[in-house]
Structures are given as structure tokens and as C-alpha cells.
Amino acid sequence: MATMNFFRPFTRRSVLAAGTALVAAASTHLAFAADWPSKPVRIVVGFPGGSSPDLTARTFADPLSKLLGQPVIVENKVGAGGNIGAAEVGRAKDDHTIGLMINGNMTIAKILNPAAPYDPLKDLAPLSLIGVSPLVLTAPVEQPGVPRNADAKTFFAAARAAGDKWSYGTPGIGTIGHLGTELLKARSGIAPIHIPYSGYPQVATAMLGGQLQMALLPPALALSQAQAGKLRLIGVTSSGRSALAPGVPSLVEAGIKDFDLQIWNAFAAPRSMPEALRTKLAGMLVEIARTPEVREKLFQQGWQMVATSPEGLANRVQKDTQELSRLIKEQKISNQ
Known part of the structure; x- marks a missing residue:
């Protein structure tokens, strides 16, 4: 029985035609890009x-x-x-x-x-x-149950003792601030309640107002508030220290094993x-x-x-x- 050939062989003419079509299409796209934006x-x-x-x-x-x-x-x-x-x-x-x-x-x-x-x-x-960037775990300078000059380990001990009486803020469910804090809860044994806000500045404002006891903030925001004497810096979420937050220890140094998180x-x-x-x-x-x-x-x-x-x-x-x-x-x- 004869077999049917479904594949038409390429000819020099068909190859040239295909090449010409591709060049024309590419030229059209380039011209379109050159005229953009309008x-x-x-x-x-x-x-x-x-x-x-x-x-x-x-x-x-x-x-x-x-x-x-x-x-x-x-x-x-x-x-x-x-x-x-x-x-x-x-x-x-x-x-x-x-x-x-x-x-x-x-x-x-x-x-x-x-x-x-x-x-x-x-x-x-x-x-x-x-x-x-890493995030920086921050908290109010004046905080019931936490000494003013407390180091990270003392802070986490106070957080564990507080349980769900503490709250933390983020720019929303599913953001790295949210997922990172949930991971931190699992790794450290703390249990603060999540409160979402519209952005990190609003989180910082809520923390300054006493509505929140902790939050992961971007370095620039965290450092500016710390320099103003309003927030304390607990640790960065990168595996080691970061040039974006000079002098701030990593959470790994505070005993949170294998913690490495970036935004x-x-x-x-x-x-x-x-x-x-x-x-x-x-x-x-x-x-x-x-x-x-x-x-x-x-x-x-x-x-x-x-x-x-x-x-x-x-x-x-x-x-x-x-x-x-x-x-x-x-x-x-x-x-x-």
C-alpha cells in the first residue's frame, strides 16, 4: 500500500518566501517600536x-x-x-x-x-x-514588658511570653512582610496577630501609635525611625548583616536558624x-x-x-x- 506524504518538501522558492516574510514582520515590529510611545x-x-x-x-x-x-x-x-x-x-x-x-x-x-x-x-x-533588600524587624522603643535596651534574644523572650496579645503589621496578606513574619513565628515560637495595612509607612505609624508591637520594615524606613529615637531595630532578615542596615545584627545571630528572606x-x-x-x-x-x-x-x-x-x-x-x-x-x- 502506498504511504501518504503529509509533508510537502521545501523548495528554494518557499524558503526564500518564508525568509522574506520574517524580515518584513521584523521590520514592521521595529518600525512600531520606533514610533512608540505616542x-x-x-x-x-x-x-x-x-x-x-x-x-x-x-x-x-x-x-x-x-x-x-x-x-x-x-x-x-x-x-x-x-x-x-x-x-x-x-x-x-x-x-x-x-x-x-x-x-x-x-x-x-x-x-x-x-x-x-x-x-x-x-x-x-x-x-x-x-x-x-532584607527587611528589618522593628519594635517601639517604649514597650511594656521589654527593657529599653533589650537585645534580640530578650525581645523574643518577651514576645513568646506575650503570645497572641501582641500584634504585627504588614502592607497586606501575601506580602513578604506577612509571609516572613509567619515564618519567623514558626521558627521562633512567638504568636503575634497579623493586622494588614495599605503600606509600610502606615505600619510604622501604627507601631509608633502603640497599635502594633512589631513589624518587618524596609531598611530605609526602619533606620530613619530608629535614628529619630522612635523605633528599635531587632535584626535583619538576611542570613548575614547587610550594608543597607549598618550595625544591625541578623536574626540568625539572635538564634533564628536558617532564616534568609529578601524583598x-x-x-x-x-x-x-x-x-x-x-x-x-x-x-x-x-x-x-x-x-x-x-x-x-x-x-x-x-x-x-x-x-x-x-x-x-x-x-x-x-x-x-x-x-x-x-x-x-x-x-x-x-x-x-
Whole structure:
């Protein structure tokens, strides 16, 4: 019986035609990228003005505007630990919207809540991982049951004795401040109750007002409050000491074994944005981040500059999604 050949052999003409089509398509994409942007570009931030993500977005807005030749506007879409802003980015179809995200917005949002209005792995396209940082465990200077000059071990002993009479604050369920404190509870035997706020500045304000007994804060915010004599610094969440918090011991030094936690911020675009535009934007963001002026501003904000390629950010998202998913499962964390 004769066999049927479903594969038409390539001819020189067909190969040339295919090549011509690819070149034409590439030229069209390049021309499209060259004509872009045609209107102001939005950077959506899911946290309030004055928060760490907001400051980073505004640091990039002016230099990005100069490179693009169009205004760059920062818009704050606050709530749900940054996920309202992330969802806004994910559904944008105008090719002129990007977002400044934190870890949870690009990794485990859908895992924590299957009803979340976006899927970070499907709706967001990585542009660049901008900066990384540990958090700093902080507490009020004046605190019942805790001596004013208490070291970390004394602080944890007081926290264990207080049990669920203490509370801790975070920028929302599923943020690294939340997941990190839940991990700290499991590792240290403390049991404070979680109270979510709209951002880290609001957490610090609540702690100063006596509504909270502890919180993991970004280094810049923690150090400024400590220098003002308002908060005490217990320890950093990195495995060793950090240049972002000089002189502050690590929680590992306080006896919390194998504790290593980082926050990060990154730019992302809607998955619907053409790849040529994403590539163009990513290159500009990396160029801006590596300038001495912006690098210094990021450090002052509490970030060690990284400025990766889209592929570098994608790898970090994949790694953290796996690790944070395991933590969520182990600690039975949910925001439903």
C-alpha cells in the first residue's frame, strides 16, 4: 500500500518566501517600536504615595520620560498588598502602561487567592528586577514588658511570653512582610496577630501609635525611625548583616536558624504588550538603574541595585514562586 506524504518538501522558492516574510514582520515590529510611545506612559504602583515602591517608581519616571520623549506618570492604585495595581497592569491594553511590583505581586498572588483578578504568571511580562533588600524587624522603643535596651534574644523572650496579645503589621496578606513574619513565628515560637495595612509607612505609624508591637520594615524606613529615637531595630532578615542596615545584627545571630528572606521590586508590563516594546522598555530601565545618580537614590531608599534583563527577572519569579508556595503550604496561609 502506498504511504501518504503529509509533508510537502521545501523548495528554494518557499524558503526564500518564508525568509522574506520574517524580515518584513521584523521590520514592521521595529518600525512600531520606533514610533512608540505616542502618548504619556503610566507607571502603576499598588501602594500609597511615600511607600518604597512609590519612591522607586518616581525615581525612574523623570529619566524614563527623557528617554521616551513623552511624560511618564506615576499612578497609585492602592490595596490588597499591591495586587489591585498589579491587576490594573495585567489588564491594560493600551501599550502605554507598566507597573512597579513587589515579590508577591509577581509570584504567589493567585496561589494565595484563586479568585485574584489576575494571574501574575499569565498576565504580567517581566521587564527588570531593579533592587533587592532584607527587611528589618522593628519594635517601639517604649514597650511594656521589654527593657529599653533589650537585645534580640530578650525581645523574643518577651514576645513568646506575650503570645497572641501582641500584634504585627504588614502592607497586606501575601506580602513578604506577612509571609516572613509567619515564618519567623514558626521558627521562633512567638504568636503575634497579623493586622494588614495599605503600606509600610502606615505600619510604622501604627507601631509608633502603640497599635502594633512589631513589624518587618524596609531598611530605609526602619533606620530613619530608629535614628529619630522612635523605633528599635531587632535584626535583619538576611542570613548575614547587610550594608543597607549598618550595625544591625541578623536574626540568625539572635538564634533564628536558617532564616534568609529578601524583598525585591521590579518593573513588569502587560503580557499583551508587544515583545519589541517590552525589549525597548527593559533596556531603558536597566540603563537608568545603572547610572550613578539612580543607583545612589535606590541605595538611600533601601535597595541594592540589580537591574536584570527580562530573562533574569523571569528566573527570579520562577524561583521565588516555588519557595513561597512551599512556605504558604507549610504555614497554611490564605487570604480567602
